[in-house]
Amino acid sequence: MPQVVVQTEHLTKKFGDFTAVDDINMSIEEGEVYGFLGPNGAGKSTTIRMLCGLLAPTSGRGLVLGLDLATGGRELKKKIGYMSQKFSLYPELSVLENLELYSGLYGLYGSEKKKRIDEMIALAGLTGREGEKTRDLSGGWRQRLALGCAILHRPRILFLDEATSGVDPKARLLFWDIIYDLAAHGTTVMVTTHFMDEAEHCNKVAFIYYGKLIADDSPDNLKKKIPGRLYEISAEGAMELLAKVQAGEAGPVIDSYFFGDKLHLLVAEELELKPEGIFAGAKIERIENSMEDVFVYLVKSHAGDDLGSGRISGIGNATAASAVRKEGTK
Ligand SMILES: Nc1ncnc2c1ncn2[C@@H]1O[C@H](COP(=O)(O)OP(=O)(O)OP(=O)(O)O)[C@@H](O)[C@H]1O
Ligand SMILES: [Mg+2]
Numbered sequence: 490m491p492q493v494v495v496q497t498e499h500l501t502k503k504f505g506d507f508t509a510v511d512d513i514n515m516s517i518e519e520g521e522v523y524g525f526l527g528p529n530g531a532g533k534s535t536t537i538r539m540l541c542g543l544l545a546p547t548s549g550r551g552l553v554l555g556l557d558l559a560t561g562g563r564e565l566k567k568k569i570g571y572m573s574q575k576f577s578l579y580p581e582l583s584v585l586e587n588l589e590l591y592s593g594l595y596g597l598y599g600s601e602k603k604k605r606i607d608e609m610i611a612l613a614g615l616t617g618r619e620g621e622k623t624r625d626l627s628g629g630w631r632q633r634l635a636l637g638c639a640i641l642h643r644p645r646i647l648f649l650d651e652a653t654s655g656v657d658p659k660a661r662l663l664f665w666d667i668i669y670d671l672a673a674h675g676t677t678v679m680v681t682t683h684f685m686d687e688a689e690h691c692n693k694v695a696f697i698y699y700g701k702l703i704a705d706d707s708p709d710n711l712k713k714k715i716p717g718r719l720y721e722i723s724a725e726g727a728m729e730l731l732a733k734v735q736a737g738e739a740g741p742v743i744d745s746y747f748f749g750d751k752l753h754l755l756v757a758e759e760l761e762l763k764p765e766g767i768f769a770g771a772k773i774e775r776i777e778n779s780m781e782d783v784f785v786y787l788v789k790s791h792a793g794d795d796l797g798s799g800r801i802s803g804i805g806n807a808t809a810a811s812a813v814r815k816e817g818t819k
Contacts, residue, residue: 491518494646494677495540499549500558502535509535511700512549517679517693519645522672524691525681526784532700533681534573537650540679541571554645567595570644574651576635580624584615584634587623588641595642609637612667629660636667640676647671649680653687665690685780694780696787703791704783712778715755715786717743719778720762722752724771733767746785753782 495517502510510532517523527533538544540553542562551558556565578587588606592598597605610616613633615626623631632652640647649668653661665687672678680691688694688708695705704711724730731752734745739762744755753776756762762773 491520493517494519495523495551495553495679497540497549497551500536500539500546500551501548502532502539502544503547508700510539510546510697513697513700513702515695515702515705517646517677519677520672520675521677521692522668522690523677523679524688524694525679525697526683526688526694527681527697531697533697534650536697537571537648537679537681541569541648542566543571567642568644568646570639570642570647572635572639572647572649572652574654576631576652578623578631578635578638581622583620583622584610584613584626585619587634587638591638591641597642605641605643609634609641613637614663628656629663632656632660632664633667636664640671644676646677646679649678651681651683653680653682653684661687685784688780696784698788698791704787708780708783711780711783711787715778715783717755717757718760719776719782720754720756721748721774721776722754722762722768722771723750724752724768727752730767730771738767744786744789748781753785755782755786 493516495515497513497515500510500513500515501508513536525533525536535544539546539558540551542553542556542558542565545562546558553565554568556568558565579590582590585606588609589602592602592606610619613630613636615621615630615634618626623634626634636652653664656664661684668678668680669690680687682688692707693705694708694711696703704714706714722730727747727750731745731747733739734742734752734754739754739756740760741757742754742760743757744753746753754762762768764771764773
């Protein structure tokens with residue numbers, strides 16, 4: 490049986506009257522890559538900061554590596570790795586100086602310190618560039634160096650909060666190679682991301698919305714939760730077509746929304762769309778559910794729930810999942 494390294498029960502964080510993280514129950518097994526997704530302000534960073542021992546829960550309980558979040562924060566900080574979007578590097582210090590500084594924070598000395606620093610320089614691909622100031626490195630290098638700093642002390646669990654935004658796609662792929670490698674060697678990785686392709690590569694994906702966990706499963710299982718069949722439609726005048734579909738002219742459509750410049754129509758299993766009637770001249774393709782479709786579906790199925798209304802501006806029936814998508818481009 491794989492060991493559970495993160496377990497929360499009714500984990501809640503309030504800021505005054507405002508509930509940022511609302512009654513979250515989750516568990517993460519050792520070696521898992523666990524994706525944590527949700528729109529702006531959903532509560533991702535607040536959850537991660539509680540799991541890292543940086544922020545005390547208001548109520549509920551959480552155990553990380555067997556340590557209670559309410560009391561074990563100080564010890565926990567030494568045992569976990571944490572990396573935020575800001576990369577927490579000192580720009581005026583060199584590559585080596587940053588690594589030395591973190592070694593000191595983690596209590597590494599002597600030959601072990603030297604060995605780990607050398608390994609992290611190699612992992613970041615910065616061999617020969619140890620003396621360069623961090624501020625002169627481009628995003629991808631800085632990102633890998635920050636990761637090296639976060640895992641110098643060989644944490645069993647690594648929390649990555651938006652660590653993959655703001656770098657180019659090639660650097661993202663390199664970064665993910667390192668993550669997979671860490672996970673393959675037993676490190677548990679919890680990652681918040683706005684990139685749906687990254688969500689696809691997680692063993693498990695949790696979706697947080699208005700502070701509540703509304704899904705937590707493997708990407709495959711999540712995709713199976715969407716009923717009916719999904720079509721992708723390319724057409725001139727897609728906007729008008731969508732209006733007709735939403736007026737019921739295509740038959741029993743479960744859901745319809747823009748997906749880039751195309752339309753996605755989720756229809757009853759028995760309905761087969763053909764390029765005729767309102768779809769004359771359109772290109773119609775039956776497609777597999779992607780994670781983005783999963784999130785559109787999940788968000789809409791929770792739209793009627795009592796979830797802190799007004800908390801996230803601009804979240805309407807079709808816009809919550811696109812809010813997730815748009816963030817990827819910020
Ligand atoms: N220290 C704080 N005091 C008051 N409110 C806070 C504090 N920290 C976070 N919040 C609020 O809690 C909610 C959740 O914030 P959080 O940063 O966890 O969201 P997030 O999912 O990480 O969003 P993003 O995608 O923008 O990073 C937000 O409405 C935020 O304004
Ligand atoms: Mg955040």
